[in-house]
Amino acid sequence: MTTSRLVIAGAGPVGTLTGLLLAQFGLDAGRILLLDARDAQSAAADARLLALSEASRALLESAGAWPAHAATPIHKIHVSQRGAWGRTLIQKEDYGLAALGHVVRYGELVEALHAALGRAGISVERGARVVRTEPRGDSLGVVLASGETLDAAYLVHAEGGLYELQDPGSIHRDYGQTAITAQVTCALPQPGVAWERFTTDGPIALLPCDLEAPGGLALVWCCKPTDAVRRSTLDEAAFLDELHSTFGDRLGAFLSVGPRSTYALGLNARRDIARVREFAIGNAAQTLHPVAGQGLNLGLRDAYSLATLLVEHFDAPLTCQAKFKAARRIDRAATVNMTDLLPRVFASRLAPVAALRGAGLAFLDLVGPARHVLARQMMEGQR
Numbered sequence: 001m002t003t004s005r006l007v008i009a010g011a012g013p014v015g016t017l018t019g020l021l022l023a024q025f026g027l028d029a030g031r032i033l034l035l036d037a038r039d040a041q042s043a044a045a046d047a048r049l050l051a052l053s054e055a056s057r058a059l060l061e062s063a064g065a066w067p068a069h070a071a072t073p074i075h076k077i078h079v080s081q082r083g084a085w086g087r088t089l090i091q092k093e094d095y096g097l098a099a100l101g102h103v104v105r106y107g108e109l110v111e112a113l114h115a116a117l118g119r120a121g122i123s124v125e126r127g128a129r130v131v132r133t134e135p136r137g138d139s140l141g142v143v144l145a146s147g148e149t150l151d152a153a154y155l156v157h158a159e160g161g162l163y164e165l166q167d168p169g170s171i172h173r174d175y176g177q178t179a180i181t182a183q184v185t186c187a188l189p190q191p192g193v194a195w196e197r198f199t200t201d202g203p204i205a206l207l208p209c210d211l212e213a214p215g216g217l218a219l220v221w222c223c224k225p226t227d228a229v230r231r232s233t234l235d236e237a238a239f240l241d242e243l244h245s246t247f248g249d250r251l252g253a254f255l256s257v258g259p260r261s262t263y264a265l266g267l268n269a270r271r272d273i274a275r276v277r278e279f280a281i282g283n284a285a286q287t288l289h290p291v292a293g294q295g296l297n298l299g300l301r302d303a304y305s306l307a308t309l310l311v312e313h314f315d316a317p318l319t320c321q322a323k324f325k326a327a328r329r330i331d332r333a334a335t336v337n338m339t340d341l342l343p344r345v346f347a348s349r350l351a352p353v354a355a356l357r358g359a360g361l362a363f364l365d366l367v368g369p370a371r372h373v374l375a376r377q378m379m380e381g382q383r
């Protein structure tokens with residue numbers, strides 16, 4: 001007998017939003033099952049701070065899963081490079097928006113998404129690791145680490161993950177960078193301003209984050225892996241001094257730093273899964289460098305597109321596969337290329353490249369349309 005159940009492997013933000021949208025677009029909630037390998041507490045404890053675009057906020061809000069109480073708005077983005085001229089400003093007024101985006105903690109976002117799942121009546125099984133699939137003609141066998149096999153019409157791969165823990169995909173690049181993340185405070189806070197400063201060792205992002213203290217900042221400091229190891233064990237004063245001398249004086253001295261975490265960075269993307277009835281979205285499809293905060297924003301757009309197509313073409317898996325591939329091709333390629341190019345161009349120590357990128361930032365600032373193209377890609381991706 002043909003099953004009509006749809007299984008989503010991974011109840012992170014991308015998998016969970018997919019489940020919510022499927023139900024919202026008309027699929028019976030009882031036919032959707034989310035499986036996740038980890039427990040709810042460890043997802044909620046993930047302290048990563050994420051910059052989400054205005055389009056992502058609207059999508060999450062439409063799914064009843066926007067953690068408004070825990071989101072700090074971004075009104076302005078200041079992009080510059082260390083030791084060179086040129087900078088560009090992206091401001092909410094230029095786009096007629098109340099905010100360019102928001103900063104939220106991963107754990108709070110997942111909690112809001114899971115509360116919405118509960119309200120929608122969608123089941124989540126914890127401690128359930130998907131290990132492989134078995135083709136069964138007009139359905140799939142989804143095999144779990146426990147040995148159990150579930151019958152499913154579709155499997156959505158939303159297992160996500162971090163670059164260093166994933167099997168290499170067909171598009172793969174190690175940037176030789178590690179990100180240190182932490183919450184910091186500074187002497188001259190500028191509420192609502194996000195800072196992206198490029199250095200030859202990697203970009204430093206300081207995002208507005210009022211969670212711990214008004215005027216607080218979420219730091220993502222990309223640097224050489226050896227420096228990341230050393231900096232994560234420095235005492236607080238030495239760490240803050242080194243951050244100040246690397247970032248510059250725009251925010252004055254840095255005053256405090258919370259617990260520090262590190263993440264190895266790289267690009268790991270796979271071309272579409274050739275198997276019918278299986279789809280990969282979010283980090284399971286493409287894990288990106290965090291420059292310009294694009295990874296989850298792209299994954300949420302994957303989720304929207306896939307949910308729309310699955311509801312429209314549930315009984316036509318080949319049509320659904322072809323339409324999904326076509327729908328996501330340009331946005332994925334543009335976002336992968338942008339996040340792949342930026343850290344490499346700004347890491348180059350060649351003098352002509354340094355001069356050009358300074359001129360590039362100045363050009364972006366002077367020429368409205370060029371800045372708008374960059375801003376639109378960061379805020380909305382390609383549709």
Ligand SMILES: Cc1cc2nc3c(=O)[nH]c(=O)nc-3n(C[C@H](O)[C@H](O)[C@H](O)COP(=O)(O)OP(=O)(O)OC[C@H]3O[C@@H](n4cnc5c(N)ncnc54)[C@H](O)[C@@H]3O)c2cc1C
Nearest residue numbers: 010012013014037051130159160161282283293295296297
């Ligand atoms: C330092 C850093 C900063 C970042 N900043 C930003 C930012 O500012 N903006 C932005 O948009 N993105 C950012 N990102 C990227 C963002 O974190 C990811 O794109 C996002 O978390 C991907 O969501 P996901 O749901 O695809 O995967 P995940 O968040 O990894 O969730 C996957 C889920 O699947 C589960 N799972 C794994 N394997 C299995 C299995 N076999 N079976 C069942 N379940 C499984 C896991 O337990 C997990 O719950 C950043 C990333 C890093 C490292």
